Amino acid sequence: MALFKVENLTYYYPASAEAALKNINLEIREGEFLLLVGASGSGKSTLARVLAGLIPDFYGGKMGGRVLFKGREMRELNRRQVAREVGMVFQDPERQLVKTQVEAEVAFGLENLGLPLPEMRRRVAEVLAFMGLEPVKGSFTAHLSGGQKQKLALASVLAMQPRVLVLDEPTSQLDPASAEEILQLVRRLNEETGLTVVLAEQRLERCLHLADRVILLARGEVVCEGRPAEVAQEIAGADPLLLPPVARFFTRLGVSPVPITVKEGRQILLGRLRPEGGPAGKPTPAPAKNSPVRGGNPAAVEMQGVWYTYPQGNEALKGVSLNLQKGEFAVILGAN
Numbered sequence: 205m206a207l208f209k210v211e212n213l214t215y216y217y218p219a220s221a222e223a224a225l226k227n228i229n230l231e232i233r234e235g236e237f238l239l240l241v242g243a244s245g246s247g248k249s250t251l252a253r254v255l256a257g258l259i260p261d262f263y264g265g266k267m268g269g270r271v272l273f274k275g276r277e278m279r280e281l282n283r284r285q286v287a288r289e290v291g292m293v294f295q296d297p298e299r300q301l302v303k304t305q306v307e308a309e310v311a312f313g314l315e316n317l318g319l320p321l322p323e324m325r326r327r328v329a330e331v332l333a334f335m336g337l338e339p340v341k342g343s344f345t346a347h348l349s350g351g352q353k354q355k356l357a358l359a360s361v362l363a364m365q366p367r368v369l370v371l372d373e374p375t376s377q378l379d380p381a382s383a384e385e386i387l388q389l390v391r392r393l394n395e396e397t398g399l400t401v402v403l404a405e406q407r408l409e410r411c412l413h414l415a416d417r418v419i420l421l422a423r424g425e426v427v428c429e430g431r432p433a434e435v436a437q438e439i440a441g442a443d444p445l446l447l448p449p450v451a452r453f454f455t456r457l458g459v460s461p462v463p464i465t466v467k468e469g470r471q472i473l474l475g476r477l478r479p480e481g482g483p484a485g486k487p488t489p490a491p492a493k494n495s496p497v498r499g500g501n502p503a504a505v506e507m508q509g510v511w512y513t514y515p516q517g518n519e520a521l522k523g524v525s526l527n528l529q530k531g532e533f534a535v536i537l538g539a540n
Contacts, residue, residue, distance in 0.1 A: 205275055206231035207368065207400055208255060212269035215250060215259060224250045226424045232402065237394045239415035240404040243443060247424040248404035249372050255402055256292035256370045288317060291366035295373040297353035307332070307341045309356055313364045327363045335359040347516060350377035351540030358386065368400040375410060379539045387411055409448035412436065413464045436462045504530040
């Protein structure tokens with residue numbers, strides 16, 4: 205029996221004349237890693253909310269069809285039972301955090317489930333260590349970075365040990381390294397504990413290769429579903445910009461099937477595209493470090509030896525010097 209079974213699901217948000225979901229039919233097996241993909245407004249987040257039991261009870265609106273969880277209608281299940289078995293992490297952690305202190309936030313869901321105090325303490329300690337949040341466990345949540353808040357939101361859900369984890373673009377506020385860390389953590393939980401994962405995501409370069417199955421949505425309807433390589437082929441024909449850079453590159457070369465990972469792409473290049481015995485190309489010299497673009501324009505911003513410390517003592521800038529030219533497009537990079 206499928207863990208989830210969705211039959212002829214149609215949903216309208218309140219005061220909306222257009223359906224956000226249209227005649228959705230799908231099954232989700234226990235232990236599966238399911239990826240929901242599609243452009244903004246395609247229905248990914250709405251379907252994730254349905255699976256988490258938040259629609260229509262929390263968001264309102266009109267819903268047709270059925271959503272079965274372990275063979276029973278989700279709307280007939282006790283809300284506490286759903287909360288125990290299905291956890292959701294939203295795109296914006298600010299919408300999920302309710303307590304002012306990190307450790308209390310992780311414990312909040314456990315308190316609502318009525319767990320004994322020793323069990324709560326054990327779970328809180330375990331998940332804080334697992335998520336690398338021990339150094340900030342006593343911190344005020346408003347002082348955390350966006351990435352730390354996202355980790356905290358995930359930790360508070362994992363502490364309840366759900367059977368299903370639903371994630372709505374959980375890496376949207378994380379730097380690349382932290383995003384990779386979160387997704388690898390989710391994959392590890394899926395592979396080692398059998399946790400069922402439903403992930404709605406747009407940045408497919410991070411997660412397409414992790415999924416067992418991918419569902420492509422457009423205008424509230426399922427366009428296609430299948431293994432990542434199969435759906436990548438469909439995406440290439442419908443909206444290539446959704447594809448990860450590796451797959452998009454090989455799509456333009458007309459390669460089929462489309463490779464999903466860098467490793468697969470390298471194998472194709474080595475096997476098909478590398479000229480035998482050809483001379484090695486000259487490497488492109490790296491740009492000089494800290495060399496600003498100079499075009500004779502006056503500087504728009506100049507900083508020399510800037511230091512800044514927040515009121516709580518966090519030293520955020522240490523001797524920063526830079527020069528931004530008028531008309532220049534600058535990018536500031538760095539970890540959270």
